[in-house]
Amino acid sequence: MNDEIRAREVRVVGAExxxxxxxxxxxxxQMAIDLSLxxxxxxxxxxxxxxxxxxxxxxxxxxQKKEKExxxxxxIVDLKEVWFRANIEENDYQVKYRNVVxxxxxxxxxxxxxxxxxxxxxxxxIGQRILDRLAKEVADLCVVERFxxxxxxxxxxxxxxxxxx
Numbered sequence: 001m002n003d004e005i006r007a008r009e010v011r012v013v014g015a016e017x018x019x020x021x022x023x024x025x026x027x028x029x030q031m032a033i034d035l036s037l038x039x040x041x042x043x044x045x046x047x048x049x050x051x052x053x054x055x056x057x058x059x060x061x062x063x064q065k066k067e068k069e070x071x072x073x074x075x076i077v078d079l080k081e082v083w084f085r086a087n088i089e090e091n092d093y094q095v096k097y098r099n100v101v102x103x104x105x106x107x108x109x110x111x112x113x114x115x116x117x118x119x120x121x122x123x124x125x126i127g128q129r130i131l132d133r134l135a136k137e138v139a140d141l142c143v144v145e146r147f148x149x150x151x152x153x154x155x156x157x158x159x160x161x162x163x164x165x
Contacts, residue, residue: 001040001056002029010051013042022048079158081111084130086120093130097137104141104161114155127155135159 005025012020012028015037023031032039032053040059043050080103082096103110112134114127131148138159146158 002032002038005029005039005041005049005051007041007049009048010039010041011046011048012039013050013052015053028053075107078108079111080108081113084112084114084127084134086114086116086123086126086130088130097134100134100138100159101141104138104159107161109145109161110142110159112157112159116153116155121153124150124155131155131157 008025009022010025010028012023012031014020015035020031028051029039035053037053038056039051040054040056041049042052080099082100082103084093084096088096100110100112112131114130116124116127120126127150128148135144135157142159142161144157145160146156148155148157
């Protein structure tokens, strides 16, 4: 920007976007000073470098405003975790199922896990059935991002909410 530009000649673009042409750096800087604006190098790798006459402070302000607006509109997706046991009772399952539905409704991903203790690990098929049942019951709300897989003493499945486009 301004005195930090090191090229001898620059292609100058005016404040309204019009092409002024290739000028010596001193002349381009003087044009910017006469308009009470800044000379900003927008394409330093071009031959010759492209510089634009603009109000740099206003430009930075507009950029920050756009970035803030973009951050405000984005949705942060959390990963919520729901633990099941291999020998879970029906009422306990229903409570956890309702939590999964609530989390998916809020737009969060859900990590459903079946934790095996002791010798329960030998009956991994029980945990597989629990997670398959859960996936079938919430199929209209979500997609299975990662199918049930045994990792250590836990079987893990990840559910992601369906996008509403």
